[in-house]
Amino acid sequence: MGEEHDLATRLVHGAGPHPLGAVGTPVFDTAAFVLDDHVAHTRAVADPAGTLFYTRLQNPTVASLEKVLADADSAPRALAFASGMAAISTTLLALLRGGGHVVASDQLFIATRDLLEHDLPAFGATVTFADFRAPAALPAALRPDTRAVFFETFTNPGLDVLDVPALVAAAHERGVPVVVDNTFASPVLVRPIELGADLVVQSATKYLSGHGRAVAGAVAGGEELVARVAALRRTLGSTISPHTAAAIIDGMRTLPLRMTRASASAQRLAQVAVAHPAVAHVAYPGLPGPNRERAMRLTGGAGFGGMLSIRLREPARKAAVYDAFALIVRATSLGDTASLVDWIDEPDVLRISVGIEDPTDLETDLESALNAAL
Ligand SMILES: Cc1ncc(COP(=O)(O)O)c(C=O)c1O
Incomplete structure (x- = not known):
């Protein structure tokens, strides 16, 4: 699906083409894939993400969803997860490997707040919460060991709209990557990567799924950062199921x-x-x-x-x-x-x-x- 088409068109057609000319996205309902010989096995072990090998690592239905997610957010690469919290926790753990500091908005979805306030500190991270509505709050909270800035575009539940370009500029001035939760806005309203954010996370359970029948998450961004998140998803196992991936593709069409x-x-x-x-x-x-x-x-x-x-x-x-x-x-x-x-x-x-x-x-x-x- 070429970039000359509008997002609405790309969301309808972007998951294909599919095997056997299927119009709907086929669900590859399998845990593992046949390896023709020991050479194929060696290749798969060396590059599990690049080879069809095992569904925790790679699956065609999940790959179709990830293509649609990356395109919707104007990002080079996207990953799908078992839930929004799986996406957020895997992303933050990847950025905070070995400890470090995060500056987060003080208005956050409650489970994200819990993750930042209780769980990440138990793994050695330190967190500062700041009122991101005040322009000076973020620069004042940044430290030499800050590894990430995290906030929601439309905050939950306060519905404040944060100034994404200004917050990105303040973080980038100090070389700190910005992670934005865009769940409430969705890529139809806001595309944070186009506004300079490094990673965008979403609960795909919400607007992307759209029908309240699936729990899923997404991360999109540049190759280097997304590869770090993908490596951790592999060992944490926070992967989406192929059935859920197909449900999110269908939801995103509308x-x-x-x-x-x-x-x-x-x-x-x-x-x-x-x-x-x-x-x-x-x-x-x-x-x-x-x-x-x-x-x-x-x-x-x-x-x-x-x-x-x-x-x-x-x-x-x-x-x-x-x-x-x-x-x-x-x-x-x-x-x-x-x-x-x-x-x-x-x-x-x-x-x-x-x-x-x-x-x-x-x-x-x-x-x-x-x-x-x-
Ligand atoms: C803004 C926001 N981010 C993340 C999440 C977590 O998503 P999930 O419930 O899919 O894990 C939610 C859930 O309500 C949310 O509202």
């Missing part, structure tokens, strides 16, 4: 359609929430303010995403609102075709992942759930 729809509906739901008397604050990148301006610069106007967080005036009414949703599903996760409401570990905040249902039906459901707070 990613631009779903993201455009979710962005348009989320903008409407954000406005419903802003106007509601039970609501104290709505965090949505499409609402007026500095986040919207930054989002416009990062996305070029492609949309503001499907995620919004609603802060209620009365924390005591949070449970009543949560229980009152009749269409929007009470469930964790995000990026599904179904709209989901998540409880969130803050006393007065509910987070909504807007799906692809009829937007008027969603507005009605949100309005009546918020009325339960009155």
